[in-house]
Amino acid sequence: MQIETVTEKQRVNAARKLKKMFGGIDYTNMPHCPIRDVMAFVSDKWSTLIILHLGYFPVLRFNELKKKVFGVSNKVLSERLKQLEGDGYVQRTVYPEVPIRVEYNLTDFGHSYLQKLIELTEWAENHKNYVINNRENFKK
Known part of the structure; x- marks a missing residue:
C-alpha cells in the first residue's frame, strides 16, 4: 500500500493550527x-x-447498544452513556411505560463529532495494512 505524501503546505498548515x-x-x-x-x-x-x-x-435502547458494542460491560456502558449525555453528545429519552423504555440517540453536537470521527476511522481503515506491516517489521 502506498501512503500519501504530506506536502509542505500541509505541514505548514498543521504547524499554524498547532501554534494557534x-x-x-x-x-x-x-x-x-x-x-x-x-x-x-x-x-x-x-x-x-x-x-x-x-x-x-x-x-438504540441500552441492550441493543450493548449487543452492538461487543465486549462492553453493563457498568462501563452505563458510565459512558451518562458521561456522553452530560457532555452533550448523547440524548437519553425515558418513556413512562411499564416496563420503562429508555432510548439513546446522538444530539446535533454528537453528530458534529461523528463527522470528524468518521474521517478518522476512514483514515485508520485506509492505513491499517501499513500499520500492521510496520508492527510486524518492528518485531523482527
Whole structure:
C-alpha cells in the first residue's frame, strides 16, 4: 500500500493550527489541559464505538447498544452513556411505560463529532495494512 505524501503546505498548515492551539497556553498556571479534558473521554474505545453505532442506528435502547458494542460491560456502558449525555453528545429519552423504555440517540453536537470521527476511522481503515506491516517489521 502506498501512503500519501504530506506536502509542505500541509505541514505548514498543521504547524499554524498547532501554534494557534498551544501558543498562548501558560503551562505553569494551568490546573488541567483543556484539550485532554475533552478528548480523553470522548476518544476512548468504548465512547468511540458508542458514538459510531448511534450514528449508524439513529435510536438504540441500552441492550441493543450493548449487543452492538461487543465486549462492553453493563457498568462501563452505563458510565459512558451518562458521561456522553452530560457532555452533550448523547440524548437519553425515558418513556413512562411499564416496563420503562429508555432510548439513546446522538444530539446535533454528537453528530458534529461523528463527522470528524468518521474521517478518522476512514483514515485508520485506509492505513491499517501499513500499520500492521510496520508492527510486524518492528518485531523482527
